[in-house]
Structure formats: structure tokens, C-alpha cells
Amino acid sequence: MDKFSRLFADHKAGHVRGIASICSAHPLVIEATFRHALGRGREMVLVEATSNQVNQYGGYTGMTPASFRAFVESIAQRVGFPCEAIILGGDHLGPNAWTALPAAEAMERACRMVGDYVRAGFRKIHLDCSMSCADDPEPLDKQVIAERAATLCAAAEAAFSGPRELAPLYVIGTEVPVPGGAAEDLDTLAVTTPADALETIAIHERLFHAAGLSDAWTRVIATVVQPGVEFDHDKVIDYDPAAAADLAASIQPVDGLVFEAHSTDYQTPDALKALVRDHFAILKVGPGVTFALREALWALDAMEGELVERAQRGRLRDTALDRMRSDPAHWRKYYHGDGEALGFQLQYSLSDRIRYYWPDPAITVAQERLFANLRASPPPLPLISQYLPSAYHAVRAGVASFDPADLAMAHIAATLDDYDGACNPDA
Incomplete structure (x- = not known):
């Protein structure tokens, strides 16, 4: 078992550990991340790119998955951080960048993008098809979301050609509101219910098996839920462990899976510690570092x-x-x-x-x-x-x-x- 997989196995075994996912393409943020890890003796760093940031058309950074990897590794080599200790992740990989198109066309582009991420050596793949396309109803049915996630997973599996110990690890589910921070003012935020979290897992598992992706399902490491954290223009909704207690408990008996928390930017140190303790073993941060x-x-x-x-x-x-x-x-x-x-x-x-x-x-x-x-x-x-x-x-x-x-x-x-x-x- 590689170090990244072992982190989640250790967490499920009761060792309170987690990893921060640094979602930025700014060279100073990336370099700061590697220097910080070196200074503290950390054995791996997780760096993620989003589907609108990096894709086959360049995204808003102008980088494809392959060029993003080269960009990140060039910084690591310059500061002396070992490239083999870098875990690359793709966040919200799905039709998000092409929702103005009909679903069939948007999904075709998304499948190509996911394949490009995997071929470029990205290991952590977040399959997110929760967004409606031009000819979709709003909101999308959970079954449709999971069917599309399975389609993307099949494209990722087809693109992978390395040893199984380096095969893609998958994250499913999504948070609400949309990624990147809320567009409107917020005062309160509903925590995902345990029933909804477990239903998301169950639907994805059933459809993965039906699509012949049983082996891929064994490599699903996390599901994204809403723990009740978010920020808007000038306010932060802080993590409330009591409000999320039932949700936190619900993932404990689920073999192999932890939670991934998005929009953890601007949370207090104590709130971040509580999130990891409560099985949100992957903490996404983007706007917070930028x-x-x-x-x-x-x-x-x-x-x-x-x-x-x-x-x-x-x-x-x-x-x-x-x-x-x-x-x-x-x-x-x-x-x-x-x-x-x-x-x-x-x-x-x-x-x-x-x-x-x-x-x-x-x-x-x-x-x-x-x-x-x-x-x-x-x-x-x-x-x-x-x-x-x-x-x-x-x-x-x-x-x-x-x-x-x-x-x-x-x-x-x-x-x-x-x-x-x-x-x-x-x-």
C-alpha cells in the first residue's frame, strides 16, 4: 500500500490523520507549499487543479493536465522537494466547464478531460457530475449524477496503463453551494444528512458495479459532503461539531471511505482540527491560500x-x-x-x-x-x-x-x- 492510500487506512483504523489539498496554480503558492512541507518533514503533498482551471483546452490558467504536472514538478525540483512525493488531484472533474452545452456534448468533453488527467499522472480523481447542462432539469436526479460519474470513471480506467498500486483513487459526491465560495450572502448552512450521504455512496456503488467498475469501486477513498462550512464576501460559517455529529458518525462503518470537506478556507485552527477528528480527512483549500x-x-x-x-x-x-x-x-x-x-x-x-x-x-x-x-x-x-x-x-x-x-x-x-x-x- 502506498503512503497516500495508507493515510486513509490509518484514519479508518482510528489514527487521527488527514491531508490538506492545495488547490491553486499560482507559482508562489505552490512553492510555499513545498517549502513548508520540507520545513516540517512531511512525506507528501497534495496539489489539485479544478476542471475550469486546467483542462484539454487550457482552462483559465492556459494549462493542460500534462503541462500543469510539468509546472508543479519544475517548482518542486527547484526547491528540492521529491516529485515522487507529490500527489496530483483533479477536482470537480465533470461537465462543470461546459454546462452551457447539451449534456451529451459536455460529457464527451468531460470524458476526454478525465482521461487526460489520468494519462498525465493525476492520482486523486474527483468525479463530479452534479451540475445541470443546457438540456438538463435543475436539479439533476441523483441517479443521473451517479450514472454520469460511472461514465467518467470508465473513461479514467481506460486511460490508465500503469501498475495497479498507482491506479486512480476516486472521490465522489459534491458540496452545496457550488465550489469556490458562495455567490450570495450567507447566514446559515444546512449540513448534509447522514441519509443523503449514505444514499450517495450506495447509488454510486450500485452503478459502478453495474458498469463493470467493481475494481475501481475498491479505490473510492472519499465522498464530498457539506459539513456546514462556507464563506461569502465577508463572513465565514464556522464548523459546528455538534451540528455535524450524526454525519461524522455515519461514515465510520463504511469500509474504506472518509469524508472530503470543501470550502474549509478561513476556518479557525480548532475548527480544522475538529474536521479531521470527525473524519473529514481531506481538507480542500483554495481561496484561503490565494x-x-x-x-x-x-x-x-x-x-x-x-x-x-x-x-x-x-x-x-x-x-x-x-x-x-x-x-x-x-x-x-x-x-x-x-x-x-x-x-x-x-x-x-x-x-x-x-x-x-x-x-x-x-x-x-x-x-x-x-x-x-x-x-x-x-x-x-x-x-x-x-x-x-x-x-x-x-x-x-x-x-x-x-x-x-x-x-x-x-x-x-x-x-x-x-x-x-x-x-x-x-x-
Whole structure:
């Protein structure tokens, strides 16, 4: 049994362990993740890409599954993290990126995408067909969702050609609201009922067997449910262990399966620990780490303003906001303010829609100039303390330098610490 599979076997055997799933394609977030793991002696890292982020057409990052793997491994090699210790995952793999198309066409594209993920060496495959396509009713029937998941699983199995010990491991189910944070204000959130969670598992199991996928079913490691955690623009719904107690207990007798929790971003360290204790052994985080990245970049932009003449500045913050306003495709459905209120949401919303814009060429140039300026005029300790106190402590402890990339990664590491502590409570 490989280390990744053993983690879940250990959890089912009563050892409180988990793993954080880092869902980001930003190079600084990926590098921070590997450096953080090296610093704490962790033997594996789980990095995931979503279906709209990475697919056969490039997604919003411009990367295919194969190029995403090469991108991640190039960063690992640069920092000395072993590539064989990287677990690559595909999140919400299904027709999500093509719901404007008829279901047959969307599923055809989804099958090709899943095959590309598997051929590229992605090990953890989340099969999610919960979304309605152009000619589907809303919501989809659970039977249809599971039938489509089995179709995707068959495509994944057909694409795999390696040894069985490296065969795909599957995750089923989905959370509500949709992935990436809620589009509207939230006050409360219904926890998935045990009956619904177990029904999802039972329907998928029956249809996998009916489709000749019995061996694949033995490699289903988790199901996604809603434990009652979510965030909107400026609020976080915290995990309530009492409210989820029945749900947590329901997975204990299910052989081989744990829960996967999405939207765990911004949960407190104690809440993350409670989630892992309650069998949410996979904790997904995306906006939480990119929000920390944005905080760090804005702080570096402010330091530049203290140290560099106006005409020489990179103007990263202004450039990013200009690009977001000129191309609202990634935030239009989420942000509904105008004027100053819109400017606040563009920068500070917890849904962090700005993460979709970091690959923009103009923003990349602005960031490169910002970093070049701060390398030529390194910020002094008092300025680092003022704007990035976590990075200040890392510099003082000798684990980060004055380089702007190091300062940004030290700030991101503070978020990663919360997940590491939850997933390795005995370390």
C-alpha cells in the first residue's frame, strides 16, 4: 500500500490523520507549499487543479493536465522537494466547464478531460457530475449524477496503463453551494444528512458495479459532503461539531471511505482540527491560500510605495484592479457593488475572485517590476514588521530572507500552518 492510500487506512483504523489539498496554480503558492512541507518533514503533498482551471483546452490558467504536472514538478525540483512525493488531484472533474452545452456534448468533453488527467499522472480523481447542462432539469436526479460519474470513471480506467498500486483513487459526491465560495450572502448552512450521504455512496456503488467498475469501486477513498462550512464576501460559517455529529458518525462503518470537506478556507485552527477528528480527512483549500497571497502582494506594493520613486514603481495593485474592471468575466456573477463598494469587493472579498487574474500578462509584468524594485531596495525590518508581521518573524528566525518572494511565501505559510496542525495533530 502506498503512503497516500495508507493515510486513509490509518484514519479508518482510528489514527487521527488527514491531508490538506492545495488547490491553486499560482507559482508562489505552490512553492510555499513545498517549502513548508520540507520545513516540517512531511512525506507528501497534495496539489489539485479544478476542471475550469486546467483542462484539454487550457482552462483559465492556459494549462493542460500534462503541462500543469510539468509546472508543479519544475517548482518542486527547484526547491528540492521529491516529485515522487507529490500527489496530483483533479477536482470537480465533470461537465462543470461546459454546462452551457447539451449534456451529451459536455460529457464527451468531460470524458476526454478525465482521461487526460489520468494519462498525465493525476492520482486523486474527483468525479463530479452534479451540475445541470443546457438540456438538463435543475436539479439533476441523483441517479443521473451517479450514472454520469460511472461514465467518467470508465473513461479514467481506460486511460490508465500503469501498475495497479498507482491506479486512480476516486472521490465522489459534491458540496452545496457550488465550489469556490458562495455567490450570495450567507447566514446559515444546512449540513448534509447522514441519509443523503449514505444514499450517495450506495447509488454510486450500485452503478459502478453495474458498469463493470467493481475494481475501481475498491479505490473510492472519499465522498464530498457539506459539513456546514462556507464563506461569502465577508463572513465565514464556522464548523459546528455538534451540528455535524450524526454525519461524522455515519461514515465510520463504511469500509474504506472518509469524508472530503470543501470550502474549509478561513476556518479557525480548532475548527480544522475538529474536521479531521470527525473524519473529514481531506481538507480542500483554495481561496484561503490565494487570499493570503493577495495580502502579501498588497503589502509588498505598500512597501514599494515607501521605498521607490513613484515613476519607477510596478503599480501591481492598480494594474490588477484595472485589469479586473476591464474584464469582469470572472467576478460579474459574484460581485454586485459599484464605485468604492465594488473596488472593495474586487480586492478584499473572501471569495478572492482576483485569483483568476494573476496569469494576466500585464499583472505579471507589474509583479515582476515590484519584485525587482524590492530586490534593488530591500525593505528594512521595521517596514516588514509593519506590513507582514508573519514574514518579519520568519526573517528573524532565519527561515526567510528579505527577498520579496520569500516574504510573500512566509505569509502564505501562516495559513498552511493551520492545515498542517490539523492534519498532523500528534506531530
